[in-house]
Amino acid sequence: MEEHGGSGGSAKQARSAHVDTSKAERAVWLMKCPPLVSRSLRAPPSDPSRPVAKVVVSIDPLNSNDDDSPPQFTMELAGTEAGHIPKCFVMDMSKDFIPMSVFSDTPQGKISVEGKILNKFDMRPHNQNLDLYAKLCRERTNKYMVKSRQIQIIDNDSGAHMRPMPGMISFSTSGPSEKKKPPAKATDTKRTRRDRGEMEEIVFKLFERQSNWSLRNLIQETDQPEQFLKDILKDLCVYNNKGTNQGTYELKPEYRKSRD
Known part of the structure; x- marks a missing residue:
């Protein structure tokens, strides 16, 4: 990495532009989980001494060393939200993905490489x-299917504000060669x-x-x-x-x- 000379503010900006790669080779996991699992992991635990979740690794001892079948990973949540929330989830592991790394950015502008993704997991209910x-x-x-309806009371019930004001209506005559544009199809509208x-x-x-x-x-x-x-x-x-x-x-x- 090239070093920049100078002193004062320019030297400080040059140092902040460097990327810390001391932990670039550290192996990390990338996990894709449902929102309810993410909320459970982020929620403050009732007992700080207990873990929020544990990962169980299942290995078949009868498989030979030449067998490429990966071990089975399962996550069990220690505490969940109120309601019908599953506690056990299967973590499907895959290694066939584009190499990726994890970066962090501090408020001071320092960028660091936190590690290299070794395994990728897709979570689904057990x-x-x-x-x-x-x-x-x-x-x-x-x-989500329940539609909320609102009733608004109109103070001015005379209906004067509903009538078009003078100059708002324009009359135009169209010749025989002019054609009306067809209404836009439903497929033309952009769906959200x-x-x-x-x-x-x-x-x-x-x-x-x-x-x-x-x-x-x-x-x-x-x-x-x-x-x-x-x-x-x-x-x-x-x-x-x-x-x-x-x-x-x-x-x-x-x-x-x-x-x-």
Whole structure:
């Protein structure tokens, strides 16, 4: 790394621009977890002496050293929020990802490399908690489906402010060659993406109504961007390429079992 000469403020700025790489080779884990797990890990513990969670590593002693099957990781939460919150989660480990590192930035402007990501984990509810997780999804979906309505009382009930004022209405004559522009299609309007956790709960609710859905009907029901909805369906559903339900999605067996 090149050093810059000088003194005073210029030397201080040059030092703050350096990146601390003393911990660049430290191995760290990257874990993708549901929001409810993140809230439980961040919540202050009732007993500071107890850990907020523990990770259980399961290894089959009968496997040979040549077996490349990875060990099984499970996280058990020590304390959870009120309500139907699962406590046991499976951590699916993967090593096939683009090399990444973790950086930190202090308020003083110092940048440090905290480590290199060794393993990547995707968290999902354990099989023993599927029924509990499905119940939690139904409760949240019902909560989001309720529309809040407001009643506003108009003080000026004469209706004068509702009538158009002079000069607001303009009359125009159109010739025979002029054509009215067709109304914009629904697909032309930009759809706003919802929170992913909220959308997963809405998808579960829709599949409780019927077991098979086409992509077009799901877009009409959820009013979400097509690619965003496809990414969610890829994680939760299977696509039927043939058979009586060809061209439709249905829930994966593990989610369909919990729904039943």
